[in-house]
Amino acid sequence: MTKRSWIRELWLDLQDPHHVAHFQEMCGVHGSFSLSPGAGGGGELDQTRTHNNGSISGGSETKGSVVSEGGEGQKLTSQTRRRIGASTTTSTTTTTTDGETENPTTNGTVLTNATGEGVATGGVKPHSLAGNSPGSTVKPLRKNSLTGDAGHEFRIDNRLLYYLFTLGTELGNESFYITFYPFLMWNLDAFVGRRVVMVWVWVMYLGQCTKDLVGWQRPASPPVVKVEMFYNSEYSMPSTHAMSGTALPFSLFFLTYGRWEYPFPIGLGLALIWTVLVCVSRIYMGMHSILDVVVGFLYTVLILLVFLPALDAVDGFYLTYRYAPLVIVLVHLGLGLFSFTLDTWSTSRGDTAQILGTGAGMALASHVNHLLGLLPDPGPEQLPLPMTPLSAGLLALMGVRLALGVLVLLATRAVMKKVTITLVCRLIGVSSEDVRAARQNMGVELPYRYIVYGAVGFNVIFLVPLLFSHTRLS
Structure with a gap:
């Protein structure tokens, strides 16, 4: 067998959905x-x-x-x-x-x-769902985001792995992002937070666009059991969960090591555990083949090698350049328009606009903060930052900040959704009675997501910290 034939065979083998099904069965997941x-x-x-x-x-x-x-x-x-x-x-x-x-x-x-x-x-x-089954039966996690399909029941024999991999897959969902990034900004280090967001925006944007350009299907079911249905309407290659699950922990590690005081093995070990948990969870959920996950990981490593060295220049430009707000809006909006031309409407296209809107809002807020002297970055003489010992008072303060801030963000999102969808539909000339149908129109979905999540991202860095300073929670 030639080297080229061996690579081709390996490539096809890693796509085989039977490997996914076999792994699921090993983990105690049985389809019905x-x-x-x-x-x-x-x-x-x-x-x-x-x-x-x-x-x-x-x-x-x-x-x-x-x-x-x-x-x-x-x-x-x-x-x-x-x-x-x-x-x-x-x-x-x-x-x-x-x-x-x-x-x-x-x-x-x-x-x-x-x-x-x-x-x-x-x-x-x-597999029978009879009462004498040794495992318990459950429904797939969340309905399909586009079709509303809830899927079919399956049997779980190992609930520990089920909960573990459910946690892993949630590390790449919106509910995690809307709490993780604010917690990082408000309680740990705003400097690191805004740079991690930059990395996340670029990694997710390139991943979503690549996924629609390649156009590969999800693993076939059967033999695969769909433990999750939410993203089942999207294409598969590469796994953007795997990309996010690699980009976040490793960018955090590279940005904080030497800036904060902690042992190198602990930081690297936590990053590896995070990445492996998210990547393996996508196979367990039946959402990706082994090849999807491997390519997602390697693709992210390549992006990080290129983008991490450029972070200082990009961050400095966003903060100090006079016309940075105009550039931020035009670049993020232009990328959104380009991504919408790749294919017909899909949930991934809306997610791309949402990511770009969040990144633009946070970048704009960072520029405003720099102009007003809010949330100044620690000077070189203050580095490395010590790890503050945890106490009941500190944990309570962090919890209050997170709870209050997230409430503000949820309120922002709710109000902006209500106002924006009606306004955009009226401007485009589309009926807003059926919101799901209206949002499948490119002229509605792009500005809707961009404005709503741009406002949420802006408030993460500007409005909520300003509220903390006025309520003595800073």
Whole structure:
């Protein structure tokens, strides 16, 4: 076997959804794939099933991809790569933009053979949900963000791993970001916080754009069990959870080591644990193949090697350049417009606008703070910063700051969402009665996300610290 053939075989092997399914089974996750009506033909598998971002659903022959014996679809045509994001899902059918109907996305399908027994495609045996099952049954984490599909129940035999990897996957979700970044800014080090946000914005932007350019589907289900459904409508390569889970801990480590006083092995060890937990959790959740995660990790390492040395120059430009606010707005808005031309509307496009809006808001607030002399950075003579001993009073103060500040951010988001969606729809000439449908319009989604999360990001660095200074919580 030549070197090129070996690399190709390894590349294809790391994409195999059966590896994901095997890992899930090792961790105690067992699918319960529902029975479908008679398969006909004495138990042969339906050869006209199409991938729908990792799920297999019934479709017409003209749009179908051939399913191999292992249940994995072969390479899709350009037409079959169209996302579920352009469809409307009901409890029984999914209506595409072409007016055709398909069966809804499920966690898998079990066909009946000639004897009437259930046979799972992809070589995965169906697991009973009977009361004598040794594990407990649960539903997938959160419904699909676009279609509302809740998925199907599955059995968990190891609840410790289930909770551990649920924590890992939450480290890449909005609920984590809206608490982590403020905590870092308000209680630890605003200098490090705003630079970590810069890294996060660029890593996530490049990851989301690459994901839509490559256009690979989620791992096929079956054999994979969809433990999470929220991102199932998005493309898969690379894993942006893996990218965020690598960028955040390692940028924190490189930015704080030497600035704060702590042992090198502890900082490096915590960064590695964080990264491994997030990366492995995406395979456990059935959202990514091994290759998606590996490429996401390596892609982030490359971005960090290029971007970390440039942070001083970029941060200095944002803070001191006279026309920095105009540049910040134009660059972030321009990147958003470019990303929206890559594909039709999807949840990842909205997430990209949200990330860019947050980054722009924080950068603008940093510039304003510098002009007003708020939140000054510690001088070189004050470094390295000592690790302040934790006390009950300090923990209480940090908790009050976080609780009060997050309430302000949630209120900001709620008010801005209400005002912005109505205003933008009116300007664009789109009805705001159905918000989900309106937001699938590029002219609505981009300014909506950009303005709402720009305001949230701005308040993280400007309004909330100003509130703390006036309430003696600084």
